[in-house]
Amino acid sequence: MPGGRLTEEDRRHIASGLAAGLDYAQIARRVGRPTSTVTREVARNGGPGGYRADLAQRATRRRARRRIATAPQRLSEAIYGRDEETVREFAEQFAALMVDSGLPRMAARVLASLFTTDSGSATAAELARRLQVSPASISKAVAYLGGLEVIRRAREGRRERYAVDDNVWFEAWSDSARTTNQWAQAAERGAEIFGATTPVGARLEHMGLFFARLGRDIAGGPVDTAAGEHALTVIAALVQAGTPLTPEQLAAALDWPLDRVSSALHDGERHPDLADPVAVRGNEAGAYYVVARHDRLTTAQRRRLARNAS
Template sequence: MPGGRLTQQERQQIALGLADGLPYAEIARRLERPTSTVTREVMRNGGPTAYRADLAHRATERRAHRRSPATARGPESAPQPAGRNADAVRAYEEELTLVLVQSGLPRMMSRVLACLYTTDSGSLTAAELAQRLQVSPASVSKAISFLDSMELVRRERDERRRERYIVDDDLWYQSMIRSARSNTRFIETARQGADLLGRGTPAATRLENVARFLDFVSEGLTRTAEQAREILYTRPAAASGDAAAPSSDPT
């Protein structure tokens, strides 16, 4: 398996693979590279829709010239708790970022959210985010404002009066409820249109069917989110062999 930095020819193969709609794992297999290498390469250079081999190669060369071994720092070299592999954690952050981008979030906002999710505390300051992501404080501020407006993060002050940005256990519940409620306006408007266009006409029937569908889905989503909410607060079971794990022996 080849090692070291990607060559310009390999980057061209990545670009061709993306154009053909190949998954990262398949592109990596053809290059005989780890999937994480391809994922990092694409996410650092515009993402799957904007990746250009020549631009990516020049950007990498510029970064290499600017970086010196004595001053290099960032997520790759940051110490990790619990014996985690720093490179593996960084690769996972980039994979999670890609998933968030594909779900519709802008790239910078996705990077910030992925970074917060992969910290044990689920909480970082603006300075910590800027250092971990190697971006400007202004980029972090813009991303946080966007995420805060969507209620995907919350803010609070710590004991040193620094503002911290937090992803907590309730985030996904609130997101599901917000998604369900966002359908309400369309449901009401669709039914107004059905009345206006005349009940029983093809157009009115189409709008009424959409309204009924969304009404049913929203009600089910809200009910399911309420029932499953406690899962967000469930702590993982102790690992097998852990002294704290409950015994299955009734005696």
């Protein structure tokens, strides 16, 4: 019902809508939900290029089961026999790595403290005692981390408890993949503007190829055998068809459920190594097709091949 929690069927409709190239507002109308609900659901579960209905459903169940623990840290130390000084030293080293990556020092210390606590959570007072800093310092740090969406808040009586988000690394990975692809596209566009045979164009093209391959490695990630086989079957169907097909047309041709086709298309896009040397692409009409992978050929090679074909 509108305003209630998304169901498994809702998530299948969202996955199908993304595969068909619909925007969030169109998908929201299909499932009868606010656009903001669909936007948050997709962002929380891999983004438009990585959303999977089954994975999103499992992640939601895990979050529903999870309860923020309130037991003090010393209980874990007693149970597991940890040395308090060794744990503190590791947390500081962990925080130093985050600082080297660009995170402000206090925010890094707070995040490292949460990660090295079995509950993964703490109140501001607990963090202040643990890190031996003022409550104001903790307040600024958690506000910063909250803005990055790497921690979440929960009410605990009159206090707030802060907890690490289990999806933080996946979301960081997704952001990294998007940024890398943006660099690749910008460099490729620059190579076209300056001309691949000029020094500037050649330099930009080399840069674009590097970031395209780096993005492919980041975006690839692991894929299980069954999912990989489904993606290869869909790619083979697109090659055989020789014309763009919608997920619905593919599902009918392969006699597969639409959800399986949608997942296979997502895997084909997210794991370019599966489709090598071709790549899966979608058009504005929501249909999919295959093309020669862009980073396999330089601009000059593509132009010479185009002249031979004409």
